[in-house]
Amino acid sequence: MDYLLGGGHGKLVRSPPVEKKPKQPFVLPKPNGNMRRVFAYLMFQRGIDRDVLYSFVHNKMIYESKKYHNAVFVGYDTTGIPRHAHKRGTGSKSTYKGNAPNGSQEYSFHWHGRSPYVCLFEAPIDMLSFISMHKSNWKQHSYAASCSVSDKVLFRMLEDNPNLKEVFLCFDNDEAGQNAAQRISDKLFLKGIKSKILIPKGKDWNEDLLTIRAAENESEVAEPCQMSLS
Numbered sequence: 001m002d003y004l005l006g007g008g009h010g011k012l013v014r015s016p017p018v019e020k021k022p023k024q025p026f027v028l029p030k031p032n033g034n035m036r037r038v039f040a041y042l043m044f045q046r047g048i049d050r051d052v053l054y055s056f057v058h059n060k061m062i063y064e065s066k067k068y069h070n071a072v073f074v075g076y077d078t079t080g081i082p083r084h085a086h087k088r089g090t091g092s093k094s095t096y097k098g099n100a101p102n103g104s105q106e107y108s109f110h111w112h113g114r115s116p117y118v119c120l121f122e123a124p125i126d127m128l129s130f131i132s133m134h135k136s137n138w139k140q141h142s143y144a145a146s147c148s149v150s151d152k153v154l155f156r157m158l159e160d161n162p163n164l165k166e167v168f169l170c171f172d173n174d175e176a177g178q179n180a181a182q183r184i185s186d187k188l189f190l191k192g193i194k195s196k197i198l199i200p201k202g203k204d205w206n207e208d209l210l211t212i213r214a215a216e217n218e219s220e221v222a223e224p225c226q227m228s229l230s
Contacts, residue, residue, distance in 0.1 A: 149180035
């Protein structure tokens with residue numbers, strides 16, 4: 001940028017170039033030695049199915065951070081390199097959630113299946129909740145959590161997996177979530193991609209799952225003699 005010194009007859013001086021700071025690399029939070037807090041939080045507080053959770057843990061997509069004991073949800077690129085991490089507090093009163101610095105949102109937490117269907121969610125816990133409610137053959141389908149209301153991870157998945165032909169938009173049952181779902185649906189329509197908007201009965205899919213878990217617990221207490229011994 002150039003500017004004048006001394007009014008209209010001043011000397012033209014060129015401002016020094018602005019130095020651009022190099023982009024810092026993406027680094028995963030350091031893992032804890034065990035996952036007790038994450039397992040307790042996701043299974044007992046959030047109602048996530050044990051088998052579903054173990055599948056993601058086995059694939060190194062969920063772990064517990066060392067410093068704050070957050071649940072960390074990892075997103076990988078097609079070569080298996082971690083590119084994104086979403087963090088969620090596991091304390092009983094914690095509301096913390098956020099993304100690790102310098103991650104690539106187009107590779108946020110996701111699962112590639114072989115079927116032509118992909119479901120997009122706002123948060124990893126909603127994604128895990130939906131799968132927990134629809135466990136039958138769940139691994140054959142694809143899922144993604146935008147960790148926001150972005151569509152970046154969805155369009156990256158559609159580009160990386162040409163087999164995907166239909167999108168289910170599973171955002172929260174609130175104004176922000178449904179506005180985003182309609183925006184993405186319109187974008188998909190213009191690209192000739194089929195889409196459907198699925199809306200949870202409660203605020204989000206985890207609330208729906210917890211409602212189901214509560215009903216299951218009440219049924220077990222009210223009818224303890226219905227257990228089959230065969």
